Amino acid sequence: MMFIGGFAIMRNWKKKTLGGVLAAAMLVSLVPATSALAADDTAKTTDSQSQPATSCSVNFRVNGYVVQAGTGVGNLTCDSTVAQAVAAVKGSFNVPSGKVISGWTLNGAKINTGAKLSEPEFAANAEGLPGGAILDAVLKDAPQPAKTFVVTVHANGGTFQSGADKGHQGDTSFTVTNGSKFVSKLPKVSRLDHEFVGWTYDKAGKSKVLDSDFISANTEVYAQWKAVDVDPGASVKTFTLTVHTNGGTIKGGEFDGQAGDLQTTVGQNQTVLSVVPTVVRDGYVFKGWSTDKDGKSIVAATDVISADTQVYAQWTKQPVRYTVVYSTNGGNINGEVGDFQLQVKKDETLLDKLPTADTLKRDGFTLKGWTYAETGTKLDGNAVTKTDKVTGDLYKVVARWEPTDVDPGMQVEQFNVVYNTNGGNINGEVGDFSVQVAKGDTILDKLPTADTLKRDGYVLKGWVYAETGTKLDGDSVQASDTASADVYKLLARWEPTDVDPGMQVEQFNVVYNTNGG
Structure with a gap:
């Protein structure tokens, strides 16, 4: 059993420790009360009266792991309900992937989670665990997310009049949920001197999209058009539109894949943005169209064709970005712990992009x-400063914590010591861990012992300095070594247990580092 954040976690009913904190059973004093079993079970009674309970607890068992909750955990009291106890410790439940908890049982019978922790059914358990009754989680399959599919729409010479690509020609794509009606998801389109006659699944217009059709796979659809005879008496004027892609390439439409300059004929009073093509350019972001090459005269949404017109695509270079990996080092961001990644522009200040105490939390620190x-x-081992800039991918930076329960009058400085299990594990977890050590405290007293750090076929023989960048690297951690600065890092030193003593073979420890592997 181990305590994390004020509650106990047990596996196979063996007492365990984590981070130097020893789990202790919670005292229980219970008072007879109404049955905690479901409403259809017979209520139990008692002839004796007890004093009101001051310490109550229950054990929640999920997938073989037990988490204890009760008085002393958060704001729980003996008057708290099972549901409130669940809410207090649910972050520690070992729920299998793809499953959710749908309820709880006591000795096979479903319980009412509105029952108080002080009820007699929760007084003890028959399995010898500390605390009260063992409540077993009822697991069921987690709801499956709705399937989504990609719909690709070809305007087929037309212009989109709605949606994200409004005012553009060519193709567009969007994601829809399985079972959605096709017609309700498709954009509006228009085309000069043409009448829209519907959508089809093929470019030739033979397979029509019906009003009753639903989306059940990735699909392509094509707008179909019918030419409209222009009234000669209407004297519709046309003009030449010259498009300069300015380093870009046209995407979609009749000029798909073309680069450079091109010309097309457009009608008078059409909006400019409704007749220009969609353009893309590797390494650049499209900013819009202008009527001059330098980008000073931007084409507005209300600008219309009234003469021969030239437009130029305007671009801005995509900023160089680097990946920064950071570790919460025991803290959490909205309940999530471990390593995270973020994208940072070149030469941005690193500290400005890392989480702050407003979002990164750790109980007691x-x-x-x-x-x-x-x-x-x-x-390595140095603090990130306010002036540090990002000049390349960075792996990694680690959050540095200080306990909040240190007596302010003592002004004890705390240091972060990072240690690596070097093939061993702590409750199944391997790799780098960290512990806070007060200035002057003995480092070995804060490191895991053979009781908690395990490795099959090996015995823990001590710890070795590694990657500190000092003359200590390669030396063993001594019983007299005390904390005087952050330490990065220490490696567990192991000795095989299966060596024949009669051979008297001297053993040596080889320390190696995967260096990113």
């Missing part, structure tokens, strides 16, 4: 900053 780790450079 205050975020004090960030430390470089595993970068493979001389930065």
Whole structure:
């Protein structure tokens, strides 16, 4: 059993520790009350009267793991309900992937989660666990997310009059949910001197999209048009539109794939943006159209064709971005823990992009900053400063924490010590961990022991300095070593247990680093 954030977690009913904190059973004193079993079960009674309970708890068992909740956990009291206890510790439940909890049972019978923790059914368990009754989770399959499909729409010479590509020609794509009606999702289109006659699944117009058709797969549809005879008496004037892609390439429409300059004929009073093509350019972001090459005269949504017109595509270069990996180091962001990634523009200030104490939380600790780790450079172990700029991909930086329960009058400085299990595991977890050590405290006293750090076929023989960038690298951590600065990092030292003692073979420890592998 181990306590994390004020509640106990047990697996196979063996007492365990984590981060140097020893789990302790919660005392239980219960008072007879109304049955916690479902309403259709017979209520139990008692002839004796007890004093009101001051300490109550229950054990929640999910997928073989037990989490204890009760008084002392958050705001729980003996008057709290099972549902409130679940809410207090649900973040520690070991729910299998693809499953959700649909209810709880006690000895096979469904319970009422509105029952109080002080009810007699929760007083004890028959399996020898500390605390009260064991409530088993009822698991069911998690709801499956709705399937989505991509619909690709070909305007087929027309112009989109609605949707994200309004005013553009060519093709557009969007995602829809399985079972959606086709017609309700398709954009409006128009085409000069043509009448829209419907949608088809083929370019030739033979397979029509019906009003009753539903979306059940990735699909392409084509707008179909009928030419309209122009009244000669109407004297509709046309003009030449010259398009300069300015380094870009046309996407979709009759000029798909073409680059450079092209000309097309358009009708008087058509809006300019409704007749220009869609253009793309690798490494650039499209900013819009202008009637001059320098981009000073921007084409507005209300501008119409009234003469021969030239337009120029305007571009801005995409900024260089780098990937920064950071570790919450025991903290959480909206309940999520571990390593995260973010994209940062070149030469932006690193600290401005990392989470702050407003979003990164850890019970009992205050975020004090960030430390470089595993970068493979001389930065490792150094704090991230206000002037540090991002000049390349960065792996990684680690959150640095300070306990909040230190006596302010003592002004004890805390240091972050990172250690690596080096093939071993702590409750199944492997890799890098960190622990806060007060200035002057003995480092070995804060590191895991053989009781908690395990490795099949090996015995933990101690710890070795590694990657500190100091003369300590390669030396063993001594019983007299105390914390005087952040330490990155220490490696567990192991000795095989299956060596024949009679052989008297001397064993050596080889420390290696995967260096990003």
